Amino acid sequence: xxxxxxxxxDTDGIATITINLPETRxxxxxxxxxxxxxxxxxxxxxxxxxKVAILTGAGPSFSAGGDLKTLGQPGGLGGGxxxxxxxxxxxxxxxxxxxxxxxxxxxxxxxxxxxxxAGCDLACMADIRIASETARFAESFVKVGxxxxxxxxxxxxxxxxxxxxxEMAFTGDALDAQAALACGLVSQxxxxxxxxxxxxGLAKRIAVNPSDAVRMSKRLLARGRxxxxxxxxxxxxxxxxxxxxxxxxxxxxxxxxxxxxxxAV
Numbered sequence: 001x002x003x004x005x006x007x008x009x010d011t012d013g014i015a016t017i018t019i020n021l022p023e024t025r026x027x028x029x030x031x032x033x034x035x036x037x038x039x040x041x042x043x044x045x046x047x048x049x050x051k052v053a054i055l056t057g058a059g060p061s062f063s064a065g066g067d068l069k070t071l072g073q074p075g076g077l078g079g080g081x082x083x084x085x086x087x088x089x090x091x092x093x094x095x096x097x098x099x100x101x102x103x104x105x106x107x108x109x110x111x112x113x114x115x116x117x118a119g120c121d122l123a124c125m126a127d128i129r130i131a132s133e134t135a136r137f138a139e140s141f142v143k144v145g146x147x148x149x150x151x152x153x154x155x156x157x158x159x160x161x162x163x164x165x166x167e168m169a170f171t172g173d174a175l176d177a178q179a180a181l182a183c184g185l186v187s188q189x190x191x192x193x194x195x196x197x198x199x200x201g202l203a204k205r206i207a208v209n210p211s212d213a214v215r216m217s218k219r220l221l222a223r224g225r226x227x228x229x230x231x232x233x234x235x236x237x238x239x240x241x242x243x244x245x246x247x248x249x250x251x252x253x254x255x256x257x258x259x260x261x262x263x264a265v
Contacts, residue, residue, distance in 0.1 A: 002032070003020055004019070004020055004021055004030065004037075005017060005018065005020060005033060005036040006018040006020045006058075007040050007043075007044075009049075009050065012203075012204055012207050013049055013050055013052065014050075014051065014053070014054065014200065014204070015050045015052070015053040015054070015105070016053070016054045016056070017037070017041075017054065017055045017056070018055075018056055018057065019033070019037070019055075019056075019062075019063055021033065021058070022059025023059075024064070024067065025059070025060075025063070025064035025114070026057040026058065026059070026063040026119070027063065027064050027065060027066060027067040027118075028065060028066065028122060028150075029065075029066040029067045029092065029093055029118070030067065031092060034092055034093060034095055034096060037096060037099070038095050038096060038099040041099040042099060042102070044103075044105055045102060045103050045104055045105060048211065050105055051105070051206065051207040051214065052105060052106045052107070052108070052203045052206045052214075053103075053105050053106070053107040053108070053203075054109075054110050054196075054199045055107055055108070055109045055122075055126055056109070056110040056195075056196070056199075057112055057113065057119075059113075060112070060113045060134070061112075061113040061114050061119075062109075062111045062113050062114060062119055062122075062123065062135065063114075063116070063118065063119030063123075064116050064117070065116050065117030065118030065119040065120070065121075065122075065140075066093070066117060066118050068144065089149050089150075093118060093149065093150045094149070094150060094151065096150065097121075097150060097151035097154075097155070100125040100126075101222070104215040104218055104219055105215065105218075106127050106128070106206055106214060106218055107125075107127055107128075108126060108127065108128045108129070108199050108202060108203060109122070109125075109126035109128070109129045109130070110130055110195050110196055111129055111130065111131045111132060111135040111137075111186065111195075112132050112134070112192070112195055113132065113134050113136075114135070114136045114138075114174075115135060115136065115137050115138075116136070116137075116138045116140055117138065117139070117140045117141055117148075118148075118150045120137045120138055120139050120140075120152070120156075121139075121148060121150050121151060121152035121155055121156070123137065123185075124152065124155040124156055124159055124185075125155060127218065128187055128202070129180075129185065129186040129187060130186060130187065130188045130189075130190065130195065130198055130199050130202070131177040131181070131186040131190075131195075132177065132189075132190065132191070132192045133177050133189060133190070133191055133192060134177070134192050135176075135180070135186075135189075136174045136175065136176055136177070137168075137174065137175045137180050137185055138168070138172060138173065138174035138175070139152060139156060139165070139168040139169045139172065140172040140174070141172065142169065142170065142171070142172045143172035148169065152169075153165075153169070158225060160183045160184055160185050161183075161184075164183050177189040210246065210249060210252065211248070212242075212246045212248060212249075213243055213246070213248070213249070216239045216242065216243060219239070220232070220235060220236060220239055
């Protein structure tokens with residue numbers, strides 16, 4: 001099986017995941033791509049040495065989304081009897097957002113070029129998005145007579161708001177990097193040659209923090225999108241009870257107290 005997705009682990013606890021089909025602009029709909037990406041996400045989730053991840057695309061594109069040559073064809077998404085289509089999506093591309101939803105490791109999308117259709121939704125599955133000046137984003141399913149079948153209708157409104165998500169989904173128009181920054185789809189726009197350096201710099205600032213606290217913070221923020229305040233407070237109390245017991249927390253507090261006492265002398 002070809003390496004549709006690459007994984008690089010470094011000594012800082014940073015995992016770099018690269019969609020590696022540059023000749024076809026890194027589409028997501030191939031079963032091997034889905035299998036490899038889901039497998040990598042699940043693997044780094046249980047690897048406590050991994051503290052943060054970066055997701056990017058090989059070549060000039062982040063991801064063109066679905067491969068139009070296979071859509072609706074026998075063996076491809078939407079091919080065959082309509083009654084089979086929901087199962088096809090559930091067993092293929094819809095496994096990707098579910099894998100991201102299980103991921104407790106923070107993940108940064110370094111969007112190096114066009115993120116179109118499912119590629120835009122893939123970027124939205126990350127916790128943080130940094131865009132190259134060459135990036136473009138389009139919720140473009142309507143342009144080919146389709147709808148977002150990969151979770152975009154859930155993801156995009158939570159990032160840019162309902163009105164902007166509707167505008168993107170109903171027109172299919174692309175946003176350049178600066179427009180994506182203005183609507184909150186990305187948090188930074190940088191020069192192309194600074195993209196990975198910027199993403200790694202942010203990853204390192206995350207990785208230096210106690211990893212248990214970072215993972216629990218991500219879990220709390222993710223659940224907070226769905227729960228009422230009283231439920232978030234209850235979950236916060238439960239996670240905080242665990243956080244108080246971690247060796248990292250105790251070491252940090254002991255170090256702060258020691259420094260305060262040394263200054264007082």
